[in-house]
Amino acid sequence: MTDLEASLVLNMLPSVGPIRYKRLITAVGSPVAVLSAKGRELRNIAGVDEDVITAILNWNTLVDLDRELTDMQACGARAIDSSSPEYPKLLKEIHAPPIVLYVIGNILERDCHAIGIVGSRQSSIYGAECARRFGYQLAYAGLTVVSGLAMGIDTYAHQGALAAKGRTIAVLGSGLKALYPPENKLLAERISNSGAVISEFPMRTKPDRQTFPMRNRIVSGCSIGVLVVEAATNSGAMITANQAVEQGRAVYAVPGPINSPSSQGCNRLIQQGAKLVTDVSDLLDDFGLLFSPADLPKTEQRPPPQDLSDQERAVFLAIGTQETHVDDIIRISKLPSHQVLSKLFALELRRIVKQLPGKFFVRLDQTN
Numbered sequence: 221m222t223d224l225e226a227s228l229v230l231n232m233l234p235s236v237g238p239i240r241y242k243r244l245i246t247a248v249g250s251p252v253a254v255l256s257a258k259g260r261e262l263r264n265i266a267g268v269d270e271d272v273i274t275a276i277l278n279w280n281t282l283v284d285l286d287r288e289l290t291d292m293q294a295c296g297a298r299a300i301d302s303s304s305p306e307y308p309k310l311l312k313e314i315h316a317p318p319i320v321l322y323v324i325g326n327i328l329e330r331d332c333h334a335i336g337i338v339g340s341r342q343s344s345i346y347g348a349e350c351a352r353r354f355g356y357q358l359a360y361a362g363l364t365v366v367s368g369l370a371m372g373i374d375t376y377a378h379q380g381a382l383a384a385k386g387r388t389i390a391v392l393g394s395g396l397k398a399l400y401p402p403e404n405k406l407l408a409e410r411i412s413n414s415g416a417v418i419s420e421f422p423m424r425t426k427p428d429r430q431t432f433p434m435r436n437r438i439v440s441g442c443s444i445g446v447l448v449v450e451a452a453t454n455s456g457a458m459i460t461a462n463q464a465v466e467q468g469r470a471v472y473a474v475p476g477p478i479n480s481p482s483s484q485g486c487n488r489l490i491q492q493g494a495k496l497v498t499d500v501s502d503l504l505d506d507f508g509l510l511f512s513p514a515d516l517p518k519t520e521q522r523p524p525p526q527d528l529s530d531q532e533r534a535v536f537l538a539i540g541t542q543e544t545h546v547d548d549i550i551r552i553s554k555l556p557s558h559q560v561l562s563k564l565f566a567l568e569l570r571r572i573v574k575q576l577p578g579k580f581f582v583r584l585d586q587t588n
Contacts, residue, residue, distance in 0.1 A: 224320070225285060226251030227301045231319040232283045232422045235275045238316040243267050244276075251301075255279060291423035296412075297324045297396050308332065314441040314467050318420035322396050324408075325416035331387060334364040335503065336443035336464070338436075338457040339373025339450040340482045345543055345582045347450030347482065350474050351376035352383075354447060357500040359386020363507075364415065366391065366442050368435055369404050373449045373457070378411055387415045389442065393435035395425035436460040437467075444507065445470035447497060451485030458485045461494070470506060472497045525572065531555060535563040536583070539573060543580040 230236050230244070230251060244254045247265040254262075254276065262273045275282060292298060299320045300306050306327045311317050335358050339347060351373045355365045359381035367374040369390040381388035390411045394400040396419050399408055408417050420438065421431060436459050440446050446464040448471070451457035461471050471494040476483020490496050497503060524536045538544065538552035550560045564581060567573040573581050 223251045224301055226255050227320050228299055229279050229283050233275045235272045238319055241319045291397050295396050297322050308442045311441045322419045323416050325412035327416050331364040334366045334443045336366045336439045336446040337377035338448055338460045341370050341372035343372040343450055348376045351449045352380040355380025356384045359384040366439050368439055371401055382410055389415045390417045391435050391438045392419040393432040394427040395421045395423045397423040398426045400427045432456055433459050437463045440464035440467055440469055447472040448486050449474045450482050452481055453485045531559055532563045535560055539581050539583050543576055543582050546579045
């Protein structure tokens with residue numbers, strides 16, 4: 221058995237965990253030595269209780285290492301530990317770095333220049349566009365975008381980075397064989413070709429209330445700073461922001477409407493000292509990256525399709541980059557109300573615009 225395989229075994233024992241793992245290695249010398257140690261040796265290690273000792277002594281009956289290795293091979297995954305040059309350097313600095321990381325894709329040295337982007341699963345159009353834009357521009361500037369593959373803000377941040385043909389890393393709150401959410405399976409495949417999909421959890425681990433906060437510490441731990449795009453006051457994104465502070469990382473927040481519950485967390489972070497971010501240059505300036513705003517790509521909404529009629533084009537252009545009320549569309553387009561309603565319906569059928577509650581409309585972005 222190799223040290224890496226022994227680390228996999230110890231990682232699969234729930235009673236061990238990163239803190240006890242570090243104590244065990246410090247006391248005994250190596251992962252293989254831990255699994256070979258006698259009970260009396262283990263009992264002399266501070267912070268290692270009898271449950272942990274029993275689990276280690278009986279690991280053969282508790283862990284199916286062969287099945288784990290077979291699952292990894294079937295998924296195209298591999299494992300790395302802190303001795304691997306691929307293991308993120310920043311992640312080694314946190315209080316409880318993962319024992320191992322399961323990886324699909326590649327982690328490069330340049331990924332130490334990473335920004336975490338997190339936010340609400342129930343994102344608004346505003347939040348989605350912000351996440352996509354920041355993901356795009358940060359990746360274009362050469363930074364790696366790290367997020368959690370969740371629906372909402374995470375998804376849009378990953379998509380933005382991919383659209384820029386940049387690097388992005390998805391950190392899962394489940395095992396790689398139990399990828400969550402399953403709706404993002406295709407997105408995960410794309411990410412693995414332009415970065416990596418990683419997890420600290422054994423291959424078949426299903427997500428639960430404990431795995432997501434553990435995942436969040438890796439998102440912040442891999443990053444030099446964390447950008448919160450949209451978040452309620454009690455949310456996973458706020459947990460990530462707090463963990464970033466504990467890890468000595470910079471925290472940034474995108475301000476939102478004061479009457480929006482999904483922006484209360486961001487606004488609160490700004491009150492508490494997080495840097496208010498309205499443009500990617502606010503982030504790049506902090507990292508000493510000298511990019512002129514003119515050098516950065518714009519992620520504007522897509523231009524009108526070429527085959528629109530004059531009236532359809534006027535209605536399309538009257539819809540701003542955020543939700544636009546039908547009364548404003550009528551006013552801006554200067555068309556009669558019945559024509560505006562007719563053209564909006566036609567644009568909806570073509571999936572160029574979308575109607576929201578309250579007679580608001582928004583353009584649909586072409587990035588997917």
